[in-house]
Amino acid sequence: MSGKAIYWFQTDLRLHDQPILSKLHKSYDELLCIYVIPDRWFKEPFNLGFNRLGPYRKRFLYETLIDLNNSLQRLGQRLVVKAGDPSKVLSNYYREYNIDKVFTHDQYAFEELQDLEKLQMSIGKRNLIIGNTKLMVSELSLPFTLEELPFSFTSFRKKVEDVFKVDNDDMNCTSLPPALESLSGEDWPAEIVPDLNEGVSNPETAFPFKGGEYEALSRLKEYIWDTENILHYKSTRNGMVGVDYSSKFSPWLSNGSLSPRRVYYEIKRFEESVKSNISTYWLVFELLWRDFFQLQSLKFQSDFFKVNGIKHREKEWNYDQKLFEQWRSGNTGNDFIDANMIELLSTGFMSNRGRQNVASWLAHEYKIDWRWGAYWFEHCLVDHDPSSNYGNWMYISGIGNDSVADRRFNAELQAHKYDRQHRFVNLWLN
Numbered sequence: 001m002s003g004k005a006i007y008w009f010q011t012d013l014r015l016h017d018q019p020i021l022s023k024l025h026k027s028y029d030e031l032l033c034i035y036v037i038p039d040r041w042f043k044e045p046f047n048l049g050f051n052r053l054g055p056y057r058k059r060f061l062y063e064t065l066i067d068l069n070n071s072l073q074r075l076g077q078r079l080v081v082k083a084g085d086p087s088k089v090l091s092n093y094y095r096e097y098n099i100d101k102v103f104t105h106d107q108y109a110f111e112e113l114q115d116l117e118k119l120q121m122s123i124g125k126r127n128l129i130i131g132n133t134k135l136m137v138s139e140l141s142l143p144f145t146l147e148e149l150p151f152s153f154t155s156f157r158k159k160v161e162d163v164f165k166v167d168n169d170d171m172n173c174t175s176l177p178p179a180l181e182s183l184s185g186e187d188w189p190a191e192i193v194p195d196l197n198e199g200v201s202n203p204e205t206a207f208p209f210k211g212g213e214y215e216a217l218s219r220l221k222e223y224i225w226d227t228e229n230i231l232h233y234k235s236t237r238n239g240m241v242g243v244d245y246s247s248k249f250s251p252w253l254s255n256g257s258l259s260p261r262r263v264y265y266e267i268k269r270f271e272e273s274v275k276s277n278i279s280t281y282w283l284v285f286e287l288l289w290r291d292f293f294q295l296q297s298l299k300f301q302s303d304f305f306k307v308n309g310i311k312h313r314e315k316e317w318n319y320d321q322k323l324f325e326q327w328r329s330g331n332t333g334n335d336f337i338d339a340n341m342i343e344l345l346s347t348g349f350m351s352n353r354g355r356q357n358v359a360s361w362l363a364h365e366y367k368i369d370w371r372w373g374a375y376w377f378e379h380c381l382v383d384h385d386p387s388s389n390y391g392n393w394m395y396i397s398g399i400g401n402d403s404v405a406d407r408r409f410n411a412e413l414q415a416h417k418y419d420r421q422h423r424f425v426n427l428w429l430n
Helices: 021-026 055-073 086-096 110-123 153-160 213-226 229-236 250-255 260-273 278-305 321-328 335-347 352-365 370-380 386-397 411-418 423-429
Strands: 004-009 030-038 079-084 101-105 128-131
Touching: 004 021, 004 086, 030 055, 030 086, 055 079, 055 213, 055 250, 055 370, 079 086, 086 110, 101 110, 110 128, 110 278, 110 386, 153 278, 213 229, 213 250, 213 260, 229 278, 260 278, 278 386, 321 335, 321 352, 321 370, 335 352, 335 370, 335 411, 335 423, 352 370, 352 386, 352 411, 370 386
Parallel strands: 004 030, 004 101, 030 079, 101 128
Antiparallel strands: none
């Protein structure tokens, strides 16, 4: 055993289900564990007065990194956190410390793929080892190539549902090489450390949890085993008030402090030992949706984030910043829309039902460029994932993976159906 390695954490901020990281102690005697906050997160691509890392998302990420660092310290390691261009930061460490190999995991969205490609060009393709941990399904089990990927989710599901396989989730990291001897302790960048009251959520939030692997696995156990709320998931998933109307796994899945494969096998273990029903199936169904958007963003690359979307459909968009401000601040005059936007502004979270309605309002009522809405979601949401966020916004806006030309929601009818007693609206507007 000899040599030095880097493990670059990205959206896999955990020690469970880590097939590459768990084996590095067998081959290397020094290891640098690092997370790089992309400097693009602090820029304003649309000049709307906010960047891509809002207070709730920042606090959730910070809590996640603290938890990961604590876990690494128990194994004699520590987490180095830097801000900058990931490829440049890693290239500099690679050369300064005479690193032999850099290890990381797969990505599917355009900017993250560019980070990987630039690093490969800098240090050499054979010196960057990329594992597969982001999807639930094994790509090798898919019955089509990326070019043949079905455009609609229904077609995708019908083709994969009975044939997909999920790699084992039991490669947990229990031993690591020691930290680089020559690396001195470094403070984390100020950009990632929230102020005392920054990102502290409203007590009425539907997501009262902290970031990190410990919280993620605790919630997984609570939702599936302790309360068996999973058995009611399909009938409650369109709820809007309270913690348990949905699993709330998405924030941890988005930054990888919870593995989708771990969720899948936990559901399967529950089905085998307790009960299997339409709700346990439906949670796996939702994980397939997540994989679908990851693969779509991989296929369409930069088109996934362009104004005409993956349909290359030209629409007449409005760029009225006053209207946009009314929408994002919860001042549209529609109680249902405003309540959802205030919840987002106050907590960094919003129900799936709410997201569909407010996206429809911005894209179809105000006809404002859908990317402004996706960008505001990116700023706010603790569960932001580029593939899921932008994929869903395109879907609602009529330029994505939907057979319906313009999926328009009637906010009044939606409020009557999903908030008939006005519990949600009263919670956030009174």
